[in-house]
Amino acid sequence: MSPRCTRTLVGGATALGIGLFAALPSALSASAATTSGIPTIKVHHALYDVGIHSGLKASATAAFSFTHYTAKVKVGSKTFTYTIVGKNPAIKTSNPASTINAEIVPLVMKFSNGDTWDPTKKDSCDSGASALSRVQNSPIVKSTTFKFGGTNVGNVQATNAFQRAEFWKFAKPGGINPKFGVALKFKTLKPVTINVPNADAAEANINCGNKLLGAAEINWLDNHLQKVVIPSLKSQGVGPSNFPIFLLHNFVEYITTTSNCCVLGYHNAFSTTGGQTYGLSMYDNSKAFAGSFDISALSHEVGEWQNDPSTVNPTPAWGHIGQVSGCQRNLEVGDPLSGTTFKVKLGGFTYHPQEMAFFSWFYRQKPSLGVNGWYSDQGKFRTPAKPCS
Numbered sequence: 001m002s003p004r005c006t007r008t009l010v011g012g013a014t015a016l017g018i019g020l021f022a023a024l025p026s027a028l029s030a031s032a033a034t035t036s037g038i039p040t041i042k043v044h045h046a047l048y049d050v051g052i053h054s055g056l057k058a059s060a061t062a063a064f065s066f067t068h069y070t071a072k073v074k075v076g077s078k079t080f081t082y083t084i085v086g087k088n089p090a091i092k093t094s095n096p097a098s099t100i101n102a103e104i105v106p107l108v109m110k111f112s113n114g115d116t117w118d119p120t121k122k123d124s125c126d127s128g129a130s131a132l133s134r135v136q137n138s139p140i141v142k143s144t145t146f147k148f149g150g151t152n153v154g155n156v157q158a159t160n161a162f163q164r165a166e167f168w169k170f171a172k173p174g175g176i177n178p179k180f181g182v183a184l185k186f187k188t189l190k191p192v193t194i195n196v197p198n199a200d201a202a203e204a205n206i207n208c209g210n211k212l213l214g215a216a217e218i219n220w221l222d223n224h225l226q227k228v229v230i231p232s233l234k235s236q237g238v239g240p241s242n243f244p245i246f247l248l249h250n251f252v253e254y255i256t257t258t259s260n261c262c263v264l265g266y267h268n269a270f271s272t273t274g275g276q277t278y279g280l281s282m283y284d285n286s287k288a289f290a291g292s293f294d295i296s297a298l299s300h301e302v303g304e305w306q307n308d309p310s311t312v313n314p315t316p317a318w319g320h321i322g323q324v325s326g327c328q329r330n331l332e333v334g335d336p337l338s339g340t341t342f343k344v345k346l347g348g349f350t351y352h353p354q355e356m357a358f359f360s361w362f363y364r365q366k367p368s369l370g371v372n373g374w375y376s377d378q379g380k381f382r383t384p385a386k387p388c389s
Contacts, residue, residue: 037113038115066241086098105245134351158295300334326388339354358377
């Protein structure tokens with residue numbers, strides 16, 4: 001069966017959460033180039049991690065062939081079993097660092113009217129560099145020094161900095177695994193062109209020259225990725241042992257109808273010979289979504305993949321915060337802080353990774369395992385998650 005998107009505003013541990021973090025300017029829903037027969041997106045909100053059912057059961061996570069560990073944590077009288085990418089930081093080892101192969105796969109999205117969104121090309125949204133080039137030179141790919149609250153967590157990639165800060169009790173100097181971390185070894189594959197059927201396409205004007213914001217129906221696109229695109233990349237090394245990331249530029253997804261828009265990114269997994277994980281994210285310089293800039297969606301998805309590769313790591317119920325308007329029960333570290341970013345200057349460009357919540361926040365640990373005793377990497381969370389009902 002192809003995956004389906006569902007609003008999991010109350011519960012739903014087997015699906016990724018969905019939520020809202022910012023209303024869009026009303027002008028975006030008022031006009032678009034509709035003479036081509038492509039419908040207008042009725043944009044209302046920016047969404048992350050829509051509820052795509054992967055079909056990959058939690059018991060199948062042992063099939064992952066990249067480095068990962070499965071452990072248990074007790075909250076009150078209940079025990080939760082989770083699987084996280086990398087090595088267990090709480091177990092002393094001579095080599096606690098992990099490196100996972102990852103691929104950036106630019107997606108060139110084409111409509112029947114000729115409208116095209118190509119992350120490998122410069123455009124009026126950024127005449128200085130293409131979206132692909134910005135990502136390749138970003139702190140998602142390149143290492144730089146990260147200091148959270150004045151504490152140096154290392155010269156590493158942004159999501160590695162988060163992972164080290166999340167388990168700082170073990171990763172700090174003097175901890176049992178001071179070299180702990182999860183690094184991604186990136187390579188960029190050739191662009192993949194996707195011709196979007198009219199029935200699954202939509203677009204709207206954006207405040208970026210005469211450019212458009214493009215969109216595809218998410219169920220159609222995710223099914224196409226699983227059934228067509230990912231198998232076609234096998235000859236280039238893509239498989240269950242690594243993490244392909246599909247890169248879009250100012251191109252989003254809508255859920256079933258154009259009035260239910262817009263998804264900026266998600267990560268997912270499905271059963272093959274082993275569990276294939278993957279992510280999809282828009283590089284955003286559309287100026288359309290409050291709280292979304294350049295790599296913020298990408299950092300959200302990579303961070304969540306590291307902490308919840310199967311999408312079903314269970315947690316106590318939490319919610320009514322960030323993009324989650326109801327209750328959610330999984331270890332999706334980006335969702336509680338969607339739209340909250342910080343600045344990292346690298347190569348003369350200022351990037352905006354997203355702040356994310358720590359393991360200790362979800363599992364209500366006191367004190368926190370995290371850097372500075374915090375519950376998120378920039379310190380917005382200073383106490384654990386509140387129970388949700």
